[in-house]
Amino acid sequence: MHEDDDRAGPARADAGNGGAVAARTAAKPSRAAAPGPPARRFIFWPSRPQSRWRDRTPLAVVLAICAALLFVTMTLGVGIGSVPLSPVAVWHVVAGGLAGHPENTVAGIIVWQIRLPRVLLAAVVGAALTTAGAVVQVLVRNALADPFLLGVSSGASVGATAVLLLGVFASLGVWAISAGSILGALAAMAAVFAVSRGGRGLAPTQLILCGVVLSALFESVTSFLIFRGNPQATQSVLFWLLGSFGLASWNQLPIPALALAAAMVYLMAQARTLNALAMGAEPAASLGVDVRRLRRNLFIVTSLMAGVAVAVSGVIGFVGLVVPHIVRLMVGSDHRRVLPTGVLFGASFMVLGDLLARTIVAPQEMPIGVITAFIGAPTLIVLIRRRPYLYGATQ
Amino acid sequence: MSLRLDQVSVDIAGRRIVAGIDLAVGDREFAGLVGPNGSGKSTILKAIYRVHRPSTGKVLLDGTDLLSLRPRDAARRIAVVAQESTSEFDFTVREMVMIGRTPHKRSFDRDTEADRAVVDQAIERVGCGQLAQRRFNTLSGGEKQLVLIARALTQEANHLILDEPTNHLDIHHQVEILEVVAGLGVTVLAALHDLSLAALFCHTIHVLSAGQIVTAGPPAAVLTPETIRRAYGADVLVIDHPDTGTPHLIPRRAAPGSAAGVPETGRSSIPARPAES
Numbered sequence: 263m264h265e266d267d268d269r270a271g272p273a274r275a276d277a278g279n280g281g282a283v284a285a286r287t288a289a290k291p292s293r294a295a296a297p298g299p300p301a302r303r304f305i306f307w308p309s310r311p312q313s314r315w316r317d318r319t320p321l322a323v324v325l326a327i328c329a330a331l332l333f334v335t336m337t338l339g340v341g342i343g344s345v346p347l348s349p350v351a352v353w354h355v356v357a358g359g360l361a362g363h364p365e366n367t368v369a370g371i372i373v374w375q376i377r378l379p380r381v382l383l384a385a386v387v388g389a390a391l392t393t394a395g396a397v398v399q400v401l402v403r404n405a406l407a408d409p410f411l412l413g414v415s416s417g418a419s420v421g422a423t424a425v426l427l428l429g430v431f432a433s434l435g436v437w438a439i440s441a442g443s444i445l446g447a448l449a450a451m452a453a454v455f456a457v458s459r460g461g462r463g464l465a466p467t468q469l470i471l472c473g474v475v476l477s478a479l480f481e482s483v484t485s486f487l488i489f490r491g492n493p494q495a496t497q498s499v500l501f502w503l504l505g506s507f508g509l510a511s512w513n514q515l516p517i518p519a520l521a522l523a524a525a526m527v528y529l530m531a532q533a534r535t536l537n538a539l540a541m542g543a544e545p546a547a548s549l550g551v552d553v554r555r556l557r558r559n560l561f562i563v564t565s566l567m568a569g570v571a572v573a574v575s576g577v578i579g580f581v582g583l584v585v586p587h588i589v590r591l592m593v594g595s596d597h598r599r600v601l602p603t604g605v606l607f608g609a610s611f612m613v614l615g616d617l618l619a620r621t622i623v624a625p626q627e628m629p630i631g632v633i634t635a636f637i638g639a640p641t642l643i644v645l646i647r648r649r650p651y652l653y654g655a656t657q
Numbered sequence: 658m659s660l661r662l663d664q665v666s667v668d669i670a671g672r673r674i675v676a677g678i679d680l681a682v683g684d685r686e687f688a689g690l691v692g693p694n695g696s697g698k699s700t701i702l703k704a705i706y707r708v709h710r711p712s713t714g715k716v717l718l719d720g721t722d723l724l725s726l727r728p729r730d731a732a733r734r735i736a737v738v739a740q741e742s743t744s745e746f747d748f749t750v751r752e753m754v755m756i757g758r759t760p761h762k763r764s765f766d767r768d769t770e771a772d773r774a775v776v777d778q779a780i781e782r783v784g785c786g787q788l789a790q791r792r793f794n795t796l797s798g799g800e801k802q803l804v805l806i807a808r809a810l811t812q813e814a815n816h817l818i819l820d821e822p823t824n825h826l827d828i829h830h831q832v833e834i835l836e837v838v839a840g841l842g843v844t845v846l847a848a849l850h851d852l853s854l855a856a857l858f859c860h861t862i863h864v865l866s867a868g869q870i871v872t873a874g875p876p877a878a879v880l881t882p883e884t885i886r887r888a889y890g891a892d893v894l895v896i897d898h899p900d901t902g903t904p905h906l907i908p909r910r911a912a913p914g915s916a917a918g919v920p921e922t923g924r925s926s927i928p929a930r931p932a933e934s
Contacts, residue, residue: 317790399745400746532764534758534759534762537752537759541744543708544703544706544708544739547706547707548706548708548735548736548737548739548818549812550759552728594748594749595746595748
């Protein structure tokens with residue numbers, strides 16, 4: 263059995279990487295003494311993993327930095343506005359609110375009723391779109407994929423447009439747009455799934471083609487509805503299509519937050535198999551991954567996450583495409599690192615984007631899709647130019 | 658540690674690609690699968706590593722039907738180095754090799770010290786210790802192939818399947834890779850293009866043509882001009898390798914009349930060069 267050979271043969275591995283070998287063999291001085299310099303025996307904590315696997319910044323450090331970033335952006339997001347509030351005042355109100363008795367002052371109402379739910383919703387949606395984007399890029403094995411590639415956003419647009427222009431679901435009141443867009447997203451997801459389900463089960467190229475083609479179809483339906491609708495309602499459709507957190511409220515938060523949490527639990531459980539799938543379908547299969555089932559689950563999980571995000575905030579482009587790349591630049595492609603970092607960083611990115619959207623042309627509000635595209639497009643260009651080998655431009 | 662294909666046929670899109678394949682690889686044997694392009698080498702290998710499901714017949718691993726194993730369990734017993742070199746994603750060599758631990762880990766399992774030791778040893782074993790911290794995408798073709806072999810090693814499987822592992826590589830890396838594989842002490846089945854190279858390393862060679870095994874046996878018995886003509890439709894001279902005595906094939910041009918000068922049977926009379934030492 264070669265596995266026994268592997269474990270029993272530390273002396274054979276003395277060619278390079280001397281520190282690692284010495285650390286590993288320190289427990290067997292009779293064999294290790296010869297190849298390694300004697301000083302090696304005095305290494306502190308020879309079995310400490312970080313001491314010899316220093317390829318990348320430790321995840322805990324990255325997460326701590328991203329958490330601090332999120333803390334700062336959220337504090338700014340809640341504090342800045344037509345009535346500026348100091349960070350101390352912000353957290354005073356938040357602490358009071360969390361304790362169960364929100365203040366009835368002006369600051370208290372602004373923070374607890376208006377800005378905090380908005381900032382939290384932006385954070386959740388940013389995290390969800392980033393996570394969905396990172397996973398879709400693995401699912402179709404294409405670095406330029408985003409969560410809306412698979413038709414979710416265009417399906418949701420049809421639903422939302424139908425609500426805004428035709429008054430569908432009018433009985434649902436404020437929930438009508440969310441209901442319409444989530445139904446549209448689910449319908450689009452089902453259509454793409456049904457059409458692209460070939461003999462090999464959601465193969466990347468088929469998935470991309472079906473997503474693109476069906477998206478075009480749904481977009482033409484949206485265009486038709488706009489064409490037939492009245493001009494005033496068309497304005498609100500356009501605003502919805504570009505995305506906004508202007509309508510955020512506390513009762514919009516639970517569903518996206520739960521969807522994100524559930525998806526993250528599933529995805530973190532699959533993080534290793536995601537790495538295997540990133541190698542391609544056949545290598546993944548040879549590594550013991552049930553590729554067909556994994557792809558199906560990933561498709562459903564990412565579509566639902568993107569669909570829920572679109573339902574509460576409209577179609578916010580570029581976040582799901584660009585932020586996963588920035589995250590990989592920071593931590594590499596191992597999904598056990600990418601996913602948690604993406605949640606924190608994506609949340610910060612969106613909170614900052616929303617802050618810009620509502621302050622840059624105050625008192626008016628810019629659609630956040632404009633901001634994300636404005637930041638995202640140049641960032642992506644810089645990334646592509648800096649790392650050509652990631653985008654198929656080697657040699 | 659044995660692998661046996663029993664009357665395996667594979668259909669793809671309604672077409673039979675390989676038919677009635679019987680093939681056995683013994684304990685720690687290095688078996689080569691050769692044959693012209695499109696003869697079904699990869700298809701047979703993919704039936705073994707579960708990308709294709711055999712339409713008839715069985716793949717037996719130490720006597721157990723492979724399809725009765727869970728994918729994870731199969732991956733702990735068979736490792737594969739397939740034709741694959743590009744990745745859209747940025748992994749270091751160590752991260753890449755660590756992916757080989759996938760079938761040994763459950764959800765939420767962390768990398769243990771033992772996993773890291775297996776990874777480090779695999780990387781050393783293929784002679785890539787100095788590359789451990791490099792990005793996989795920046796390696797040369799030969800280096801990538803060695804790293805993929807290291808990844809297969811971390812699966813700690815005792816059967817290794819290789820699909821043309823020396824494709825597109827220079828002669829140094831061709832020999833290095835097969836030397837590494839031959840030194841692993843595991844049961845190997847490798848699809849190979851270079852027949853002389855196959856003869857140098859394989860204990861047994863299975864010759865495939867049009868989806869069927871034409872002949873199988875030790876290199877010297879199998880790689881004859883007749884077999885090559887039958888399987889590949891090509892004229893070759895076969896001489897003895899000066900070092901090892903294994904058959905070495907020399908291609909011939911298809912000029913009219915040139916075939917007349919070739920002895921029709923067995924080895925040619927070209928004298929072997931004296932071995933340099």
